[in-house]
Amino acid sequence: MNVSKLSSRDELLFRIKEKISSRSEVKVFDEISRSNRSGSLLLSWSQRRLWFLEQLEDLGSAYHIEGALRLEGELDEAALQAAIDEIVVRHEVLRTVFVRTDDDGEPYQVVRQASGFSLKKLDLGDQAEQEQVLQRVLTDASAERFDLSQGPLIRGVLIRLSERVHVLFVSMHHIVSDGWSIGVFTRELSTLYAAIRQGERDLRSILPALPIQYVDYAQWQRQWLTGERLGEQLEYWKSRLEGAPSLLELPTDYARPAVKGYAGDAVEVVLDPELGHGLRALGRRHGATLFMVLQAGFAVLLGRLSGQDDVVLGTPVANRRRSELEGLIGFFVNTLALRTQVDSRKTVAELLAQVKDQTLEAFSHQDVPFEQVVEVVQPERSLSHNPLFQVMLVLQNTPQTEFDLPGLRLVPEPYEQHAAQFDLTLSLEEEEGGLLRGRVSYSTELFERVTVERWLGHLKVLLSAMVADEACTLANLPLLTEPEREQVIHGFNATQAEYP
Secondary structure, three states: OOHHHOOHHHHHHHHHHHHHHOOOOOOOOOOOOOOOOOOOEEOOHHHHHHHHHHHHOOOOOOOEEEEEEEEEEOOOHHHHHHHHHHHHHHOHHHHEEEEEOOOOOOEEEEEOOOOOOEEEEEEOOOOOOHHHHHHHHHHHHHHOOOOOOOOOOEEEEEEEEEOOEEEEEEEEEHHHOOHHHHHHHHHHHHHHHHHHHOOOOOHHHOOOOOOOOHHHHHHHHHHHOOHHHHHHHHHHHHHHHOOOOOOOOOOOOOOOOOOOOOOEEEEEEEEOHHHHHHHHHHHHHOOOOHHHHHHHHHHHHHHHHHOOOEEEEEEEEOOOOOHHHOOOOOOOOEEEEEEEEOOOOOEHHHHHHHHHHHHHHHHOOOOOOHHHHHHHHOOOOOOOOOOOOOEEEEEEOOOOOOOOOOOEEEEEOOOOOOOOOOOEEEEEEEOHHHOEEEEEEEEOOOOOHHHHHHHHHHHHHHHHHHHHOOOOEHHHOOOOOHHHHHHHHHHOOOOOOOOO
């Protein structure tokens, strides 16, 4: 197989399969069957951790999965409502709530009967300063809290701006959804809306039946990932993360609060096609994926900024390695803690070789839930920061779905989101032509916007230098942009003065 022609996601999966198949033991995944609905339904491991976080901390909107679209054209509101109603009927997780009994304090899932999608409708057609009001509406809708015990955990707002212009905002709590789920949702909404517009009334026959529901996966996971299976993976993570620093000590603009908050903001990021192509080519020369190259460069930057030579980054994995899970909405995503030792004496090529091997190992042990990794590693715990890592790196590789509603032009509607799960999260997505676009979310309790923007400039300089000279040692990789170099070399040394 020509690995160089694979996408970043497929290339990484291919190399992980190579790594797994090289082992003498072949892992067999037990079949997921429908669970007994008469008993107490446990949460998946990821759901359980997020549920406990909701009880202990004020998460705000940090764990909301949401987005807004401007719909230009002839909108059939009844068809839109009916289509999303059917999605809520189809996916039990979207009508699930989470309750705790007095017996053991353990949370359980309760699947409620379908009662339709909660779609609030607003008319701003005659509103003065319409765009400003729209932004306030979207910001308020984003900030509105979910009640996990009462639901619903999916809701939306349809805002009418004129007869032919609407804005649709949809929000789901992360405990019932993830990034992959957005693709499932939009694909099914497109199919159902088009069918309803064509006069189809039997909506159950339009989409293929789901063999299982998310709650079945949750019960299976709690039973399957035990004993020897769990022990082998936990042993790997315990060994891999032993002695890792509990905190990445970046130079913050404000003192870290005693209790971590979730207030945040974001800075847009664009890596031009020339740099994007160069990063991919660098990876191909060393058998590494684009993600691995970005991980190596980001780790070097964070090591320089913090003065630490041991950097742990978090990254999400879709965790849908079974075909019956691909069409489900739910919280499947897992988080891996990727540790990189940044030895300034090594070359770029040597760092890439190290990162490649360690990343493949980590991804081949991705089944164990992150919360159990934390329990076995037992890092120094603090209410002021996340355990194991405080910085995330995300390269979006979930399947992209062409979202199309007949008779409508769809345009993403930007709005302000003021939440951050971690100190920093660099999230990038590959676009056509080699462009990499994304954003850096950051905690406003720690950083000023100008600081994050300056660090992004450093990252671009560093990545460009890695592409230009893979034999360069890490200590010699530049960080300063040209204006910064000019300021340091000439500006700070402009000490001439006239004397009488």
